[in-house]
Amino acid sequence: MKHADAIVIGAGWAGSILAKELTEAGLSVIMLERGPERSTAIEGAYPDSVDELRGAIRKRLFQNLSQSTLTIRNTIDQTALPYRQLAAFLPGEGVGGAGLHWSGCHFRVSPDDLRLRSAVIEKYGEKFIPEGMNLQDYGVSYAELEPFFDKAEKVFGTSGVAYTINGKVTGNGNVFAADRSSDFPLPPMQDTFSAQTFRNACSEAGYHPYAMPAANASRPYTNTYGCQMGPCNFCGYCSGYDCYLYSKASPNVNILPALRQDPNFTLIANAHVLRVDLDSTKTKATGVTYLETLTKKEVSLSADLVILSAFQFHNVHLMLLSKIGTPYDPVSNTGTIGRNFVYQTISSSRVWLPPSKYTNQFIGAGGAGVAIDDFNCTNFDHGPLGFIGGSPVWVNQAGMKPIAAAGGAGGGGAPRWGSAYKTDLVETYKHSLGIDAHGSNMAYRDVYLDLDPTWKDAYGQPLLRMTFTWKDNDIRMNQYVVSKIAPIAKAMGATKTHLVHLNQGQPFDTRHYQTTHLGGGAVMGEDPKTSALNRYLQSWDVSNVFVIGSNAFPQGMGYNPTGAVAALAYWAAHHIRTTYLKSPGPLVKL
Amino acid sequence: MPSPDPDLHNPLRRSFVKGLLGTTSFWMLGGHALWSQALAAEAARTYSPTFLTADEYRFLDAACERILPDDHNGPGAHKLGVAEFIDRQLQTPYGHGDNWYMSGPFVEGPANLGYQLPFVPRDLYRKGITAADAYSKQQHGKLFADLPTDAQDAILTALEGGSVKLGEIPGRVFFEQLRTNTLEGAFADPIYGGNRGMGGWLMVGFPGARADFMDWVNQDGAAYPIGPVSISGETA
Ligand SMILES: Cc1cc2nc3c(=O)[nH]c(=O)nc-3n(C[C@H](O)[C@H](O)[C@H](O)COP(=O)(O)OP(=O)(O)OC[C@H]3O[C@@H](n4cnc5c(N)ncnc54)[C@H](O)[C@@H]3O)c2cc1C
Ligand code: SF4
Numbered sequence: 007m008k009h010a011d012a013i014v015i016g017a018g019w020a021g022s023i024l025a026k027e028l029t030e031a032g033l034s035v036i037m038l039e040r041g042p043e044r045s046t047a048i049e050g051a052y053p054d055s056v057d058e059l060r061g062a063i064r065k066r067l068f069q070n071l072s073q074s075t076l077t078i079r080n081t082i083d084q085t086a087l088p089y090r091q092l093a094a095f096l097p098g099e100g101v102g103g104a105g106l107h108w109s110g111c112h113f114r115v116s117p118d119d120l121r122l123r124s125a126v127i128e129k130y131g132e133k134f135i136p137e138g139m140n141l142q143d144y145g146v147s148y149a150e151l152e153p154f155f156d157k158a159e160k161v162f163g164t165s166g167v168a169y170t171i172n173g174k175v176t177g178n179g180n181v182f183a184a185d186r187s188s189d190f191p192l193p194p195m196q197d198t199f200s201a202q203t204f205r206n207a208c209s210e211a212g213y214h215p216y217a218m219p220a221a222n223a224s225r226p227y228t229n230t231y232g233c234q235m236g237p238c239n240f241c242g243y244c245s246g247y248d249c250y251l252y253s254k255a256s257p258n259v260n261i262l263p264a265l266r267q268d269p270n271f272t273l274i275a276n277a278h279v280l281r282v283d284l285d286s287t288k289t290k291a292t293g294v295t296y297l298e299t300l301t302k303k304e305v306s307l308s309a310d311l312v313i314l315s316a317f318q319f320h321n322v323h324l325m326l327l328s329k330i331g332t333p334y335d336p337v338s339n340t341g342t343i344g345r346n347f348v349y350q351t352i353s354s355s356r357v358w359l360p361p362s363k364y365t366n367q368f369i370g371a372g373g374a375g376v377a378i379d380d381f382n383c384t385n386f387d388h389g390p391l392g393f394i395g396g397s398p399v400w401v402n403q404a405g406m407k408p409i410a411a412a413g414g415a416g417g418g419g420a421p422r423w424g425s426a427y428k429t430d431l432v433e434t435y436k437h438s439l440g441i442d443a444h445g446s447n448m449a450y451r452d453v454y455l456d457l458d459p460t461w462k463d464a465y466g467q468p469l470l471r472m473t474f475t476w477k478d479n480d481i482r483m484n485q486y487v488v489s490k491i492a493p494i495a496k497a498m499g500a501t502k503t504h505l506v507h508l509n510q511g512q513p514f515d516t517r518h519y520q521t522t523h524l525g526g527g528a529v530m531g532e533d534p535k536t537s538a539l540n541r542y543l544q545s546w547d548v549s550n551v552f553v554i555g556s557n558a559f560p561q562g563m564g565y566n567p568t569g570a571v572a573a574l575a576y577w578a579a580h581h582i583r584t585t586y587l588k589s590p591g592p593l594v595k596l
Numbered sequence: 597m598p599s600p601d602p603d604l605h606n607p608l609r610r611s612f613v614k615g616l617l618g619t620t621s622f623w624m625l626g627g628h629a630l631w632s633q634a635l636a637a638e639a640a641r642t643y644s645p646t647f648l649t650a651d652e653y654r655f656l657d658a659a660c661e662r663i664l665p666d667d668h669n670g671p672g673a674h675k676l677g678v679a680e681f682i683d684r685q686l687q688t689p690y691g692h693g694d695n696w697y698m699s700g701p702f703v704e705g706p707a708n709l710g711y712q713l714p715f716v717p718r719d720l721y722r723k724g725i726t727a728a729d730a731y732s733k734q735q736h737g738k739l740f741a742d743l744p745t746d747a748q749d750a751i752l753t754a755l756e757g758g759s760v761k762l763g764e765i766p767g768r769v770f771f772e773q774l775r776t777n778t779l780e781g782a783f784a785d786p787i788y789g790g791n792r793g794m795g796g797w798l799m800v801g802f803p804g805a806r807a808d809f810m811d812w813v814n815q816d817g818a819a820y821p822i823g824p825v826s827i828s829g830e831t832a
Contacts, residue, residue, distance in 0.1 A: 053827045056807045059784035064690055075697040078709055087705045087712055090697040199814045241807035250807070363817035368802055369809040408783035408802045413776065422756070423663040423775060424749070428799075432669050435800040436819070461699065515708040 010036040010272075012311040013294050015279045015324065018103020019568060020554040020575050021315035022257035022265065023158075026231070027579035028311075029270045031587060036307060037271070038296050040278035041070075041100030044258060050248035058407040062246035067107045069097040073278075073299075074463035076319065080475035080513040082336065082452055088461050088469065094515070095522040096246070097317055101275055102258040104317065104522060105568070109245040109372025109404050110221040110254050112164045113565035114155045114573070116383035117148035117184050119446075122561060125384050126394055134394070136479055140346050140449040141394065142560035145532040145541035146577065148184050154576035155569065156187050159219075162255035162572070163227040163235045165373075166190035166219035180216035182379040192224045195238070195374035200365045200439040204401040205376040207497035213378040218400060219569075220373025221255035231264035242405025244372035254372060276300050280465060282312050282328040282551060291330075291551050297465055310590070311550050311582075315575075318557040322347075322455050322527035323470040331528075331538050331547040336452050336473075342538040342546075344456045346449035346526040348562035349474060351397065351484045351508060357495045358438045358502040365439045367406035375402035381487045382564045383446075393479045397445030397487040397564045399494075411435050418504070441495070443487045443507075444521075447480050447562035455527045474514050481508045523567050525559035530574075532594075540594040542586075543578040549592045552578055643677070643789070647686040647718065651739070652725045653679060658741040659728075660778045662748050670799030671792075673778055681781030681790030682721075691718045713765065717773065724770035727762035728755070785827045794832045797824040 012028045014021045017039035025035050044067070049055065060066050069075075071092060079086035098104030118125040123141040126134055135141050159166075169179035171186050194217035197205060208215040222244070223235040238253035252259050265271050279296045283306065293308035314321045325343045326333055332341035359365060377400035379385055388394060415431040416422035458471040488507040495503040531537025534546040543558055545551040554575045556567040563570070581593055645653040657679040666672030673679070685691055693716030702714045715723065728751070732740040736747055743751075754760045755767035762770050781790030783797065785804065791797060797804050804824035812820055825831045 052807065053805045056805045057785055057827060059780060059788060063780060063784075065695065068695075070695055071697040072693075072695060080706075080708070085703065085705065087703060087709045088697050088699070090711050092695065093710065196813045199817050202814055203817075239808045239810040240813050241809065243807055359817070364801075364819040365817070366809075366812065366820045369812055369820070408797065408800050409780050411800070412779040412783055423752070423778075425665050425667040425669070428664065428667060428669045432800055435802070460701065464699075513706075513708050516710040517708065 007293070007306055007308050009308045010034045011309065012313060013038065013307060013309040014313040014315060015294065016103060016316035016320070017101045017257065017273065018098065018315065018317060019105040019257055019572055021103070021313065022105075022261040023572060023575040024313045024315055024552075024554060024579055025271060026261050026265050027576070027583060029265065029268045031583045032270070033311075034270045035272070036309075037273045038277040038279050038294070039101050039273065039275045040299065041275065043275045044100045044102050044106055044248065046248055046250065046252060046258060050250050052250040055248060055250050056241065056243045058409050061243065062407070063409050065092050065096065065246075067098060067100065067246070067248065068092055069099045072464070074465075074469070076470040076472055077458045077461055078472045078474065078516050080473070082473060086458060086471045086473070089516055093517050094520050095524060096519070097320070097522060101262070101273070102256050106248050106256045106258055107246050108568060111373045111402065111566040112159070112162055112219045112221040112255070113569040114184060115148065115151075115563060115565060115570050116182065116385070118384040119563045120144040120146060120148055120151075122394070129384070130389055138451045139394070139479065140451060140536070140560070142346065142449070142529065142531055142536060144530055144558075144560060145537070146530070151573045151577055152184075152187055154573040154580065157230075157576050158569065158572035160191050160230050161260055162221040163192055163223050163229050163260065164190050164219055164221050164255070165192040165195050165224035167194040167217050169216070178216065180377070180379055181214045182382065182385045190219065192227055195220045195222060195224050195371060197376055198240070198370055198374065198403045200367070200403045201374070201376040201401045203359070203439070203498050204441065204494070207494045208376070208378050210497045211494055213380045213494075215376050215378050218373060218375045218377050218402060220371065222371040222373045223253045229260055231261060233260050233263050235259060238371050240369050240371050240374070242368045242370050242407065244370070245404045278465065279316070279324065280304070280327070280467065282314070282324060282330060284328065284330070284548060288329060289548055291548055311552075314551060314553040315555060318524045318555050319455060319470055319472070319527060321553050321555050321557045325528055325538070325553065326457050326470070327467055330545055330551060333456055334454050336454055339451060342528070342534070342536065344454045344527055345536070345538070346529045346560050347453055347455045347472065347474065348449050348526040348559065349447045350521050350523045350562045351445040351447050351476070351480050352442060352521045353484055353488060353506045353508060354440045354442045355488060355491050355506045356434070356438050356440055356504045357498055357500045358434070359499060360501055361437055364436055365403070367403060367411070367435060367439065370403035370405040372404045374404075375400050377402075381490055391486060393483045393486070395446035395448055395480065395483045395564070397443040397484065399441060399443050399487060399491060401439060401441055403439060408435065441491050443484060443491065444564060444566070445480070445484055445487060446564045448477070449526055449561050450477055476508050476512065476514055478510070481510055484508045523556070523562065525556040525562045525567060528553050528557040529560045530558040531560060534596070540592070542581045542593045543574060544593050546592075550590060552582065554578055643680040645679075645683045647691070648683050648721065648725075651729070652721070653683065654741040655725045655729055655739070656682060656721070658748060659752065659774060660781070662745060662752055663775055663778045664782055671795040673782060675792065676782050676795050677790045677792040678778050678781035681784065681788050682777045684789045685777065685780075686718050686721060692716050711769070713769065715765065720765060720770060720773050724762050724765050724773070727765065728770065731760060731762065786830060787827055794824045794826060794830065798832060
């Protein structure tokens with residue numbers, strides 16, 4: 007059997023960061039990716055890549071559900087049914103993972119989001135936490151993670167403007183953002199017309215607008231690994247596409263070119279990992295078994311260290327299939343694998359400007375925009391409101407193309423076809439803009455992941471089952487934040503505003519895109535009874551397995567997750583390099 | 597840059613009449629009647645459906661036109677070649693549901709848990725059109741394509757509202773499939789056979805494959821001034 011010092015499962019951001027760090031530490035690393043190789047020079051090239059039908063509509067870069075999907079239900083008493091068509095969320099597949107076709111909104115975290123349970127109890131007492139909500143701390147602080155946020159931004163080539171650096175105000179960045187040890191590597195992206203209109207209105211309304219940090223390059227950039235990016239031209243084919251200009255950070259552009267030159271590194275594509283193999287004690291991984299998807303040949307590899315970085319729910323799925331740790335049982339409230347599955351509460355409202363103003367919605371970059379954090383995290387008083395969590399609010403004009411615009415136009419009482427619909431579509435496309443409330447989502451005892459009893463993937467393994475719906479706390483949070491958009495829209499000179507929020511009793515709907523920011527299910531923490539991983543993202547049960555991804559988040563935060571995923575990846579890698587490799591075993595002793 | 601030889605580069609590309617259609621000023625300044633005539637000349641060129649039968653294709657062409665009718669905003673589905681687009685799509689992997697999870701058992705469930713039928717797009721069209729035409733005959737004594745537009749609209753409204761079942765397929769599922777593919781055909785790059793003359797893009801002011809807006813990120817709300825270009829280099 008072939009051996010590697012470390013096996014990395016999944017070639018997205020999390021896997022690429024770990025593979026880079028571990029090869030730097032001198033380990034031999036094999037990275038297994040179930041999808042194909044992907045290269046900007048070939049499929050990413052202009053003009054074929056700027057094709058809405060093939061891109062965001064037929065979803066050429068996304069997970070192939072015909073091979074593997076999950077089942078979904080809203081409540082424990084329902085039968086979960088297969089997610090047969092990509093819609094609500096869009097996992098990536100192939101080298102680069104979703105990191106190839108993400109948008110590039112690149113946030114750090116609000117320090118309180120990492121210790122939300124403690125922060126809420128300090129301010130409002132334990133009784134403030136609703137019955138059935140599993141509110142938890144990450145077990146790691148912002149101060150501990152700061153160097154790794156800094157490191158990741160310099161790899162991603164992130165564009166942004168700081169508020170404070172080492173305690174000193176340096177610019178007009180986000181006044182609520184935590185202090186930084188150094189500036190963004192690149193200046194902020196320019197405001198689109200829509201974003202600037204929002205910025206002005208927010209200032210007028212007394213809020214604190216800032217340029218969203220974007221892993222879209224505002225200037226040419228050479229990163230820490232010597233990888234090069236060109237400047238973004240706001241081409242608008244961003245979210246859901248590979249960037250033909252090498253301007254959007256991706257594992258393919260920012261890490262893999264350096265990694266591929268390391269003789270210690272091997273990348274095997276079209277390799278679907280079936281399970282992590284454990285020894286008879288179930289406390290040590292011996293390697294992994296994968297299927298070569300092109301030849302259908304099963305291959306086993308041995309390894310000293312196994313990194314699960316297959317994306318949030320795939321990580322949980324692999325843990326359950328491999329019998330790593332104890333599956334979560336919502337009835338007895340025991341076990342941790344599948345516990346605290348979370349999402350985000352996203353709602354997009356629409357504002358129409360006067361007919362003389364063209365919003366040119368096709369112009370934009372995935373991570374660029376203007377946001378306010380006045381209603382995010384613990385930045386406002388929750389006492390009288392009686393809910394936990396919050397949302398940044400932003401205009402993130404990322405490039406709206408006409409098939410998507412046409413599909414979304416009409417509805418809510420307005421015609422969805424015919425001549426009146428056409429009139430509405432033309433006006434909406436030319437003169438409107440979207441404002442999103444991009445919010446947190448708390449964890450609940452009866453919201454979780456486990457294995458489905460009925461449906462199987464193409465390899466004969468049970469599908470993962472998701473039990474998820476919207477809950478009172480998060481619905482009220484979303485409604486509150488969305489209500490704050492009305493006065494901003496008015497200050498923007500809106501001729502019409504369509505506010506969209508969650509409604510009580512409205513179940514999670516799998517048919518409409520919301521976000522791919524899924525989280526939790528194998529969370530980090532300080533107590534093995536309530537977390538699958540310790541604070542270094544190491545499995546409490548199998549100490550030579552580290553599980554890297556948004557699965558580690560105990561609750562869904564208002565910000566997009568990848569900044570936190572990358573920082574946690576560098577944090578875990580640092581402790582593997584400095585401590586674990588010297589003396590393999592649990593990094594946290596109980 | 598657009599490929600120097602678009603026909604070689606994109607074998608699917610229709611050959612189309614250049615001339616009038618090829619200029620921005622024509623589209624921007626030209627009157628509505630001229631547009632229609634030029635587009636009509638394009639649409640007059642007959643495409644032979646390959647997956648659908650002639651009767652199925654007539655249904656499709658008529659139904660798509662009601663979803664996106666020709667009007668003061670711009671061309672409708674017929675002139676844009678939407679039926680041709682859909683017939684072509686049904687011959688691609690998409691038509692076979694290549695990216696859909698199609699393993700059984702197939703169990704009915706609440707609508708919000710998504711599509712649960714054992715049919716891929718080709719099945720939905722074949723079964724749906726046959727049943728919709730049967731319904732039309734039963735209600736009005738004629739095939740859908742031969743009905744006046746208000747009767748056609750009444751049938752589509754009934755399908756959309758979910759009050760009609762088309763054999764094994766709920767009317768709403770068929771309607772949504774039809775609406776989705778119609779809008780794709782109107783607004784996808786013309787290489788796929790729809791959006792003829794980029795009429796869909798011109799209508800909404802989308803510049804297609806320009807994909808370079810360095811100088812137009814913020815022009816204080818002025819309309820983007822350049823007409824569309826397609827992947828194969830067609831401009832308007
Ligand atoms: C359209 C879109 C826009 C987004 N925009 C943003 C944004 O602006 N900001 C932000 O912060 N986040 C954004 N995200 C989310 C972001 O893409 C993810 O957080 C990030 O890519 C996660 O990285 P990862 O390495 O954990 O997982 P992934 O990038 O998903 O990589 C995991 C890889 O593992 C592979 N894999 C899975 N199972 C197996 C197996 N069994 N065997 C072998 N390989 C396997 C997958 O094929 C995949 O390539 C967006 C996502 C989408 C879909
Ligand atoms: S908008 Fe910018 S970063 Fe995004 S794909 Fe286009 S050029 Fe690349």
